[in-house]
Amino acid sequence: MMTCKEATEASVRKSQGKVSFRERFDLALHFMACKYCRLFAKQQAWIDQFLSNGSDVKDQLTDEEKSSIKTKINDPQTI
């Protein structure tokens, strides 16, 4: 029988498509006996959808930064 630690790791690997047939079977067996790991797997799946959204960092260069970068890349020493 898998431990909870192994089951949650297998669950993470499963979510990335990296479990063997044997592990898939062991995991299903563990899930039948353990409601906590079942919860973990279900909640993980829910969390994953937000991870793929990326963070909504909208970032702009300030005018100062822009001109400093421009100076730098136009500097003959750079080139």
Add this chain to the structure above:
Amino acid sequence: MPIHALHPDTWVDQYGAQLLGYAVKRVPERDVARDLVQDTFVTAIRSKDKYRGEISEKNWLYLILKSRILDHYKKKKETLASDIGNEEEEDQFFDQKGNWLQDKLPKEWTTDKMIRNDEFMSIFERCRQNLKEIQRMVFTMKYVDGEDSEVICKELDISSSNYWVLAHRAKLSLRQCIEKNWFEQ
């Protein structure tokens, strides 16, 4: 005949913000991200003779930035090694037999809170920011860029077992943080 050409004069205004946005998602400190973007332009200018015009200048700049970011991680390898963690390290979630620690047991989440709104997203974002730098980077490569775990291991030069320890811990921490700060509030 090359299809694309370079127009360095327009780079900063045209691509600066997009490249910065890309970098900020991958390195937490904005100043570092900005410097990496600047490096990207400098590297691009210096190697413009190598540009063959086979891809657009925008994609070319992204490629340079991406390799700059990976270099940044490789340079910090020693500090990151401790963030990756290893199997022997004391476990925050499980006892020695591999059972959940009592106070870490996942709780039932009420369905009426399983919604996506601005408040939830800001908590989610805070929990993501609480992860270790390398954990965040791996999540971005995995979920935003959609890269395969094997590719990520190669790019960051970490072993596959390190990768799974890291991904496992990151998921445990993120789940716990969301539970504590959203579902139990």
